[in-house]
Amino acid sequence: MSAAVQSPGAKGGTPELIDRFRQLYARRETVRFLVASHLKAGHRDKFLGRIWSLLDPLLFMLVYLLVFGMFFGQARFGGKINIADFIIYLLCGVLSWRFFEGSVSAATGCIRSNRGLIHEISFPKAVFPLSICLSRLSDFLWGLLVLFAVVLVVGPDHLTLHVFWFPLLILLQLMFTLGLAFIVAFLGAFFADTANIVSVTMRLWFYLSPVFYKVAKSEGGIISKGNEALYMLNPIACFFEAYRDCLLRGQMPQANQLFYVTSIALFMLIFGFSIFSRGEGQFAKYV
Secondary structure, three states, rough: OOHOOOHHOOOOOHHHHHHHHHHHOHHHHHHHHHHHHHHHHHOOOOOHHHHHHHHHHHHHHHHHHHHHHHOOOOEOOEEOOOOOHHHHHHHHHHHHHHHHHHHHHHHHHHHHHHHHHHHHHHOOOOHHHHHHHHHHHHHHHHHHHHHHHHHHHHHEEEEEEEHHHHHHHHHHHHHHHHHHHHHHHHHHHHOOOHHHHHHHHHHHHHOOOOOOOOHHHOOOOOOHHHHHHHHHHOOHHHHHHHHHHHHHOOOOOOHHHHHHHHHHHHHHHHHHHHHHHHHHHOHHHHO
């Protein structure tokens, strides 16, 4: 097992890593086909399938609005209840989280679930986690259409030029998510219990991220001022707050948080792809 993880036959240098990126890009038609297959599998290529995929996060948002917004007072902004702002606050977190969690969870078993292709055809196996992340990104983008529609209805004054930070933030979250997807896909190919560990980790990560509660005590949040910096080491929390800065608060993302998520997204993508590539040649022996 250790030999599989270490993959001594892999060179792992920077030139080889760049070459593997090129091989993956050359398989973009395969990636496009797999993305379409994922969407069809969930009936998300059809109109009604899209409707249900949009209703799901909206129903989650409604539950969080009633429980945490009303009962626990998290819908207070500026000392008074503001349902419209809390809806926007929730949707930023719910949509971003579902993209992240759905991608990582699905990527965990993507190598084992495609063992037939892995044994029969030679191609870069990175197409599997990549196609999963892109299909989930499609759901995320559709959800953002709903979010912006909600903003136009309940809070059009929130739309400022800072909304143009959204494409960069989405790209950075995709890079971070894809890097982590490569890692869990690699681990899932060798260790059958990876799916269970990822499931528990995602559940814990969810509660450690401000999906339905606010961070700063000064805004009615639950994190004391002395612990805010430590709390925001969670990159998902930074993504949530950056989206909310652009859309809810009408300002650019905080510079330190933007620098942090850019750095960690680049690192995670390169590190994750490197780890995945090193073990790729051993997948057929263990699945």
